[in-house]
Amino acid sequence: MKMEIQGFVEDNVPIGKDVFKCTLDIGFIPGDILPGQFIQISCPGKNLTFLRRPLSVSGFIPPILTVLYKVVGYGTQNLSELKKGQKVDLILPLGRGFSKPAPHQEVLLFGGGIGIAPLLYYIDYYHTIMPSLTFNLYYGVSREDEKIEITLPDPFPGNIVYHIDWREGQYNGNLLDCFQTVPTESFDLSIACGPISMMKAFSNHMQERNLPLEVSLESRMACGFGVCLGCSIQTFDGSKTVCADGPVFDSNQIDWTKVWTT
Amino acid sequence: MDDLKVQIGSMSLKNPIIPASGTFGFGKEFMDFINIEKLGAVLTKSITLQERLGNPQPRLYETSSGLLNSIGLENKGFEYFDSTIYPFLSNLNTSRWVSIAGSSIEEYWELAERLELKTIDAIEVNVSCPNVKSGGVQFCQNQEMLKSVVSGVRKRTKKTILIKISLETQSIQQAAKLIQDEGADGICVGNTIKGIAINIKTKKPLFANIYAGLSGPAIKPIALRAVWDVYKAVPELPIIGCGGISTWIDVIEFLLGGASAVEIGTINLIRPQSMIHILEGLEAYCLEQKTALRSLIGLAHQREDA
Numbered sequence: 358m359k360m361e362i363q364g365f366v367e368d369n370v371p372i373g374k375d376v377f378k379c380t381l382d383i384g385f386i387p388g389d390i391l392p393g394q395f396i397q398i399s400c401p402g403k404n405l406t407f408l409r410r411p412l413s414v415s416g417f418i419p420p421i422l423t424v425l426y427k428v429v430g431y432g433t434q435n436l437s438e439l440k441k442g443q444k445v446d447l448i449l450p451l452g453r454g455f456s457k458p459a460p461h462q463e464v465l466l467f468g469g470g471i472g473i474a475p476l477l478y479y480i481d482y483y484h485t486i487m488p489s490l491t492f493n494l495y496y497g498v499s500r501e502d503e504k505i506e507i508t509l510p511d512p513f514p515g516n517i518v519y520h521i522d523w524r525e526g527q528y529n530g531n532l533l534d535c536f537q538t539v540p541t542e543s544f545d546l547s548i549a550c551g552p553i554s555m556m557k558a559f560s561n562h563m564q565e566r567n568l569p570l571e572v573s574l575e576s577r578m579a580c581g582f583g584v585c586l587g588c589s590i591q592t593f594d595g596s597k598t599v600c601a602d603g604p605v606f607d608s609n610q611i612d613w614t615k616v617w618t619t
Numbered sequence: 620m621d622d623l624k625v626q627i628g629s630m631s632l633k634n635p636i637i638p639a640s641g642t643f644g645f646g647k648e649f650m651d652f653i654n655i656e657k658l659g660a661v662l663t664k665s666i667t668l669q670e671r672l673g674n675p676q677p678r679l680y681e682t683s684s685g686l687l688n689s690i691g692l693e694n695k696g697f698e699y700f701d702s703t704i705y706p707f708l709s710n711l712n713t714s715r716w717v718s719i720a721g722s723s724i725e726e727y728w729e730l731a732e733r734l735e736l737k738t739i740d741a742i743e744v745n746v747s748c749p750n751v752k753s754g755g756v757q758f759c760q761n762q763e764m765l766k767s768v769v770s771g772v773r774k775r776t777k778k779t780i781l782i783k784i785s786l787e788t789q790s791i792q793q794a795a796k797l798i799q800d801e802g803a804d805g806i807c808v809g810n811t812i813k814g815i816a817i818n819i820k821t822k823k824p825l826f827a828n829i830y831a832g833l834s835g836p837a838i839k840p841i842a843l844r845a846v847w848d849v850y851k852a853v854p855e856l857p858i859i860g861c862g863g864i865s866t867w868i869d870v871i872e873f874l875l876g877g878a879s880a881v882e883i884g885t886i887n888l889i890r891p892q893s894m895i896h897i898l899e900g901l902e903a904y905c906l907e908q909k910t911a912l913r914s915l916i917g918l919a920h921q922r923e924d925a
Binding site: 358359360361405406407408409432446448576577578579580582583584585586587588589590591596601615 | 651676677681684695
């Protein structure tokens with residue numbers, strides 16, 4: 358059930374260039390928050406903002422909820438200046454998350470930049486309740502300084518490939534290039550979150566191999582719960598809202614020629 | 620609480636708080652947050668005869684105290700409303716209102732005709748839409764077009780009809796008189812105000828249609844001014860104030876300025892429980908002031924006249 362609640366900042370620290378990790382004490386809420394779901398957070402501070410900001414959940418161990426965000430504008434700049442104990446208004450949990458894997462499955466995860474956020478929660482959440490799962494995490498950033506400190510289960514139940522597109526001025530291909538030659542037959546399902554261009558490329562790649570892929574889209578939003586239609590996208594199954602019908606979609610459903618990006 | 624009751628024509632509302640069309644979906648979306656039957660009325664998103672896909676992205680732009688939107692009346696059309704929304708709406712235990720929009724005069728007429736057979740209480744006629752056949756002029760901006768929409772809808776339904784005009788309606792007092800003369804039961808003042816945003820990266824207008832609609836607290840004084848002016852012109856015609864109303868204090872201002880009820884819009888998107896908080900504030904106000912809301916309507920004008 359969606360609810361309007363308050364949270365208190367526990368910690369809010371930089372974990373990379375312009376990227377912050379914020380932990381919030383949200384108390385003990387009824388119900389669960391699923392991987393792929395998001396929150397709408399108020400952004401109190403020196404910049405006058407009116408709307409909340411939608412952020413993926415990247416960790417939740419009651420009562421502590423974790424989000425990662427990149428400072429891109431007025432709202433996230435305010436967030437980056439929040440101090441321990443400060444109050445924020447939240448609406449959560451929002452949207453439809455990733456499909457639940459089945460025991461013993463082999464999951465492929467593609468994360469680009471800050472798009473890694475919901476994947477971290479996915480791994481943590483499903484590894485805890487289904488230790489038989491294997492995760493193959495591909496995480497890419499375009500430049501060395503965009504790499505962020507992430508926390509993963511140790512030992513990691515699977516494989517991790519880190520990729521950096523540009524190193525010392527040299528282009529080394531992108532995340533998909535380093536995945537091109539990997540045989541995909543053993544994977545049961547795959548999920549992706551990152552820049553539109555990355556998800557579009559992965560979507561084509563997986564479609565050619567007949568493998569299901571779920572993507573988590575981002576969008577500007579006003580409400581976050583399917584009312585304003587500010588985040589509508591055209592899919593092959595009609596008009597859908599990123600906030601309520603998504604943010605996770607079957608990639609075959611998305612008409613990538615019509616997805617708008619900033 | 621009886622002190623919150625208001626009257627719109629022959630229709631009695633348990634309180635003057637109504638969600639503004641387009642900020643409330645079809646009501647279901649708010650049921651996790653509030654008991655929607657506590658509202659004075661439930662008002663749907665505007666429906667059109669056929670499905671509309673709406674405008675391309677981007678559709679939103681935040682301002683420091685408001686929101687620019689260019690949604691383009693996206694909705695799945697009348698048939699979808701009838702099969703999916705109507706069964707839910709018609710069973711609600713509060714006043715049930717449906718907002719209609721058209722791109723031609725005849726579209727409004729036909730929607731009114733179809734809704735006449737339904738168990739609903741009122742039709743809100745959104746005349747801030749562009750008339751496609753007249754080069755995109757808003758129906759409320761042309762007295763002849765406005766007259767034909769209102770009189771044609773009136774002929775086709777005995778239900779309460781409320782005409783929702785733009786805050787930028789030219790000769791707004793004349794338009795209000797026309798709406799009264801054509802037999803409408805009330806007037807909703809108003810809708811979003813045109814604004815634009817420019818993308819500094821591309822150095823081009825942000826929205827495909829260039830213009831978008833500004834809503835939220837930024838426009839509240841403008842909406843209140845329009846309510847004030849309309850009340851002066853048609854003091855007998857119930858007015859529903861709409862534009863940036865976010866708190867119970869805002870509501871009292873609008874009632875004093877001449878509104879009989881109000882629509883709460885953009886704040887619903889940010890604080891989905893705000894209408895319930897407003898009701899609590901109004902109840903406390905009535906108790907403290909030992910007054911009924913209906914006795915406040917237009918009171919600020921008396922002072923000016925005296």
